[in-house]
Amino acid sequence: MITPLEAQAFLKASREHRLEALFILAITTAARQGELLGLTWDSVDLEAETLNIRRALQKVEGKVGLVEPKTPSSLRTVALPELAVAALRRHHARQIREKMFLGRAWDNELNLVFTTPLGTPLDKDNVRKRELPPIYKAAGLPPELTFHDLRHIAASLALGNGVSITTVSEMLGHADPSTTLRVYAHAIPGAQREAARIFDKLLTG
DSSP: OOOHHHHHHHHHHHTTOTTHHHHHHHHHHOOOHHHHHTOBGGGEETTTTEEEEOOEEEEETTEEEEEOOSSGGGOEEEEOOHHHHHHHHHHHHHHHHHHHHHGGGOOOTTOBSSBOTTSOBOOHHHIIIIIHHHHHHHTTSOTTOOHHHHHHHHHHHHHHTTOOHHHHHHHHTOSOHHHHHHHHGGGOTTHHHHHHHHHHHHHHO
16 A cells, blocks of 8 residues: 555556546545546535535446446445645536537536546546556556555555544445444554553553
8 A cells, every 4th residue: 555655656646637637536535536526516516615416427238327336334424635626626616618619519517526528427447558658657656556545555654544444434435434444454453452552541641
């Protein structure tokens, strides 16, 4: 798993990329790729600094559309850090410019936050295979890392820096925190040592 400094290098490498905001959201919200690609502007509240995850972009019988999540726990509201809010504001301004340039040719009927330059839904494989590898390489990270790895990185960084397992579980959309603990126990290696330190403090004064 990557370090905070490596995560910063990833974000630096993604600057000026058309999908910078997408990558920032991935590494700060731990949302799934389909959830972020299916994000619509009416589910983003930049003033409240939150996004509501309610649907995911999915291809069904050859047609791309928005689908409801399979479990109630996947329906969630995620708090956004300031860097994500700023990136979304820049992205929104860029999208408005693209829409104005194309005029009637703009095709974003789903009101998606992240689209192609034509306004159509992004293809998840194109994002994974074409957009991400150059950024990983520029950041000095293995280019074979996937979009899903950003979700793992977000969860691991949060847990490794003191965010509770319950909160991270909510971010991930897991139904049970035990699932999160089972997958990410490695991300909190100092937890038992911290518990021992607390007992020393409590019981020895």
